Amino acid sequence: MRRVEVAVVGAGPAGLGAALAAASQGAGVLVIDNACRPGGQLVKQTHKFFGSRRQRAGTRGIEIADLLAREAMERGVEMWLDATALGYYPADGVLTVEHLGRFRKVVPRALVIATGASERMLAFPGNDLPGVYGAGAVQTLMNVHGVKPGQRVLMVGAGNIGLIVSYQLIQAGVEVAAVVEAAPRIGGYAVHASKLRRLGVPILVSHSVKAAHGSPVLDTVTTWQVDHRWEGIPGSERDYACDVLCLSVGLSPLTDLMWQAGCDMRYIPELGGYVPTRDREGRTSVPGLWVAGDAGGVEEASSAMATGRLAGLGAARFLGYDAGYEEAAREVLDDLAALRAGPTGAKIRKGLERLQGGTG
Amino acid sequence: MRITEHPILEFGRGRRVVFTFDGRELEGFEGEPIAAALHASGVRVLHYSPSLRRPRGFFCAIGNCSSCLMVVNDVPNVRVCVEPLVEGMDVRTQHGLGALGGGPD
Numbered sequence: 503m504r505r506v507e508v509a510v511v512g513a514g515p516a517g518l519g520a521a522l523a524a525a526s527q528g529a530g531v532l533v534i535d536n537a538c539r540p541g542g543q544l545v546k547q548t549h550k551f552f553g554s555r556r557q558r559a560g561t562r563g564i565e566i567a568d569l570l571a572r573e574a575m576e577r578g579v580e581m582w583l584d585a586t587a588l589g590y591y592p593a594d595g596v597l598t599v600e601h602l603g604r605f606r607k608v609v610p611r612a613l614v615i616a617t618g619a620s621e622r623m624l625a626f627p628g629n630d631l632p633g634v635y636g637a638g639a640v641q642t643l644m645n646v647h648g649v650k651p652g653q654r655v656l657m658v659g660a661g662n663i664g665l666i667v668s669y670q671l672i673q674a675g676v677e678v679a680a681v682v683e684a685a686p687r688i689g690g691y692a693v694h695a696s697k698l699r700r701l702g703v704p705i706l707v708s709h710s711v712k713a714a715h716g717s718p719v720l721d722t723v724t725t726w727q728v729d730h731r732w733e734g735i736p737g738s739e740r741d742y743a744c745d746v747l748c749l750s751v752g753l754s755p756l757t758d759l760m761w762q763a764g765c766d767m768r769y770i771p772e773l774g775g776y777v778p779t780r781d782r783e784g785r786t787s788v789p790g791l792w793v794a795g796d797a798g799g800v801e802e803a804s805s806a807m808a809t810g811r812l813a814g815l816g817a818a819r820f821l822g823y824d825a826g827y828e829e830a831a832r833e834v835l836d837d838l839a840a841l842r843a844g845p846t847g848a849k850i851r852k853g854l855e856r857l858q859g860g861t862g
Numbered sequence: 863m864r865i866t867e868h869p870i871l872e873f874g875r876g877r878r879v880v881f882t883f884d885g886r887e888l889e890g891f892e893g894e895p896i897a898a899a900l901h902a903s904g905v906r907v908l909h910y911s912p913s914l915r916r917p918r919g920f921f922c923a924i925g926n927c928s929s930c931l932m933v934v935n936d937v938p939n940v941r942v943c944v945e946p947l948v949e950g951m952d953v954r955t956q957h958g959l960g961a962l963g964g965g966p967d
Contacts, residue, residue, distance in 0.1 A: 536925060537924070537925075537944070538944075538946070543924075548870050548871060562870070564871075620922065620926050620927070621921075621922055621927075630911070630916055630918060630929075631917070631919075632906040632907050632908070632917055632918060632919025632920075633906060633919060634919075634921070635919070635920070635921060635923075636921055636922050636923070636927075638922065638923065638924065639920060639921060639922050639923035639924070639943075640923075642923040642924060643898060643901065643923055644865060645871060647873075647894055647895065647898035648864060648865045648868075648871070648873035648875070648898075649863050649864060649865065649898050649901050649902045650863045650864070650865055651901070652863075673868065673869055673870065674865050674868060675865065675867075717917075718907050718917040719906045719907060719917070719919070756926075
């Protein structure tokens with residue numbers, strides 16, 4: 503049995519943000535992550551971040567992962583890697599963990615859940631064929647492990663991840679046949695879409711996948727045009743020879759621990775699915791349990807760092823480490839408001855309104 | 863399938879080791895996920911599904927989805943997308959649910 507002041511599940515941008523904030527306030531922090539290196543999904547993000555200096559603009563995700571992890575070490579944050587959080591039992595305050603093959607119990611006085619999100623699937627015949635990969639998986643394979651996912655890729659989804667990963671594929675020497683997007687417009691930033699178009703990659707809006715073919719692995723994808731009700735239009739089919747179909751069709755919050763702990767959960771489509779109700783700090787309905795990052799609603803890494811800092815500040819204050827809380831929290835809330843401003847943040851704002859208004 | 867030149871990244875790879883895939887000798891880098899070593903050698907079918915015996919490759923690459931389960935050193939249901947490669951490993955395609963001790967599934 504291991505007693506700690508603050509336990510954080512997840513060493514991604516949100517978890518490390520929470521750990522750093524809580525440790526800076528003076529709390530003892532233990533971070534638990536199932537990967538063998540810290541950083542979560544930052545470790546595969548080779549693009550430079552936007553925003554302000556406080557949000558590490560101009561720095562690549564992979565470098566931010568190392569920076570955050572180093573700062574956490576300097577602040578005395580303890581980190582268990584290769585450690586999977588299995589369950590949290592509020593009645594006796596026990597968090598169970600499998601760490602390096604051993605079963606361990608942790609009793610934190612405050613707990614921050616920052617488990618991130620998982621990739622969504624798309625329904626079509628052949629979607630289980632080897633060669634149909636998530637966009638995150640493609641990024642991990644090529645950017646972390648240095649292996650090309652294939653020779654020729656068809657990308658599904660023209661949100662930021664689909665556009666960025668398409669560009670990264672080309673950087674790695676892989677051909678991108680096209681990007682198809684079921685919505686009538688490109689969802690990602692124009693700067694990313696323009697880079698692809700300059701390289702001659704067609705971005706086909708109002709198009710989706712009809713079926714994937716091949717035995718035993720993918721060799722052809724049939725696309726088709728979709729109408730305003732997202733229904734395929736017969737006669738508009740086109741076949742693409744490709745050995746990878748990359749799905750970038752959104753993420754869903756990883757909320758298993760919060761369901762199991764008994765958090766009040768609501769379905770908010772704008773946030774990616776079921777998410778816990780919470781206050782502006784991320785404090786959920788379960789006493790002593792905070793949520794941070796994509797686990798509380800899918801956004802992106804900069805806001806994950808910010809919501810992480812808020813949760814870390816909140817958890818530390820809960821334990822009595824409240825020096826300078828108001829000022830620090832105000833600063834993070836201002837950052838978050840800026841990140842969520844404008845048309846790209848409209849969906850998140852609407853989702854949070856529904857969550858807070860209880861209409862979810 | 864290895865990326866040798868990249869405008870941004872450099873890959874710090876471990877030492878080269880030999881392992882077997884369904885009895886065939888392959889090479890990979892120590893410590894990389896087994897799935898990365900297999901993919902680099904062109905192996906994309908890792909598993910056959912329990913009911914319809916459909917071929918499965920990896921999908922999420924971060925240990926979440928269970929699409930990449932294989933039999934490693936007689937242990938079934940190993941998530942090869944996150945399991946580090948060790949010299950001399952015996953990696954086998956998994957058919958169905960898998961059974962402990964290498965018995966029928």
